[in-house]
Amino acid sequence: MELTVVMPCLNEAETVETCVRKALACMREHGIDGEVLIADNGSTDGSQQLARDAGARVVHVDAKGYGNALMGGIRAARGKYVIMGDADDSYDFTALLPFVEQLRDGADLVMGNRFKGGIAPGAMPPLHRYLGNPVLSFIGRLFFPSAIGDFHCGLRGFRRDSILRLGLQTGGMEFASEMVVRSTLAGLDVREVPTTLSPDGRSRPPHLRSWRDGWRHLRFLMLYSPRWLFFIPGLVMMTLGLVAGTALTFGPVYIGKLGFDVDTLVGASAMLVIGFQAVLFALFTKVYAAEEGFLPEDRRVRKLVDIVSLEKGLIAGGLLALAGIGGLVASLVHWQTRSFGPLIPSESLRIVVPSATALIMSFQTIFAALFISILGIRRTRETPIDVAASVAEEAAEAVIREQRESAQARKNRENEDGAEERESSTA
Secondary structure (H helix, E strand, C coil): CCEEEEEEECCCCCCCCHHHHHHHHHHHHHCCEEEEEECCCCCCHHHHHHHHHHHHHHCCCCCCHEEEEEEHHHHHCCCCCEEEECHHHHHHHCCHHHHHHHHCCCCEEEEEEHHHHCCCCCCCCCCHHHHHHHHHHHHHHHHCCCCCCCCCCCCEEEEEEHHHHHHCCCCCCCCHHHHHHHHHHHCCCEEECCCCCCCCCCCCCCCHHHHHHHHHHHHHEEEEEHHHHHHHHHHHHHHHHHHHHHHHCCEEEEEECCCEHHHHHHHHHHHHHHHHHHHCCCHHHHHHHHHHHCCCCCHHHHHHHHCCCCCHHHHHHHHHHHHHHHHHHHHHHHHHCCCCCCCCHHHHHHHHHHHHHHHHHHHHHHHHHHHHHHHHCCCCCCCCHHHHHHHHHHHHHHHHHHHHHHHHHHHHHHHHHHHHHHHHCCC
């Protein structure tokens, strides 16, 4: 079978029959060998029977959520290609051929673009059309090397085997973003075709919740991009803190009528420490995500981890600790010159703050080196199938061993019997 059209369904009795008939008619018109599969997520309005009567196959998906319903349908699909779309009659299931043609041409994922194909009046709320979708799509293109203009179009086609290999995890509305991001990071052939969006045919409110689901999409994009979540903000803070702290260590800094002194030095120290911690978190996330298969391995990060070994990290942390301790000793000497009496903050803090900062960063460096070494430990992951195969192999080896031992014992007995017969005939 070439194509399966998968529609997630939760109480879509008003529209599911229409969507199924449109998709089947499109496949008949263009001679496509295919089926329509309804991934029902617990409908209570009779949607399942209406879909069957219209010619669809229905599978039940117990796990709630848009992403869970779709993954259940994708796993149950029989087609080489899958086109997914909502069962609310907002997408045009009579215009599936452009998606199929791109898939036949070798594409792994074909996204619809509603902004290029046309959005009918009332089909998309202004909040989604002018803020939510454009902003989230822009962030997706910024965070990841993708040229997709409509990250959240619900009508899209893909090779079933390519998407299953990605191991998609999210169960909610953010599944739409995960599919694009993971496909892009995996280097799949991702393309885009114009499609239309019409007002849905339901009388009830949609399942989508604007702010909740928008935040889930944004959260997913950030979590899958440690560079933008941790590294770039951390690097900016580190740079600002280091530049300001270095300048203020040698005396006050004046910009026009503004004067910056030791109070700002404390703030610069905090920025440096927080920024350094954020950069380390970016490194932790990259190593962990690559080891667990959530993100593809970054060669630059792997090279850095290989170069910066545990021993080198401990040495770097030790040197920073010595610098910090040296500064604290200098601050004690400075205090001694004051006969251990009251100090002038504008003088003493220029020694204490950089010293304390170096000491804090030394422990951060040491702990980071230890933690990255733990993350980098290679381990064998055995699945239940692997375990069963190992048990079966051991059992087969045991049987062969027993057969060999039995054969050897039989041969020994035969030799003994033959020897006795020869002795008897000689006598």
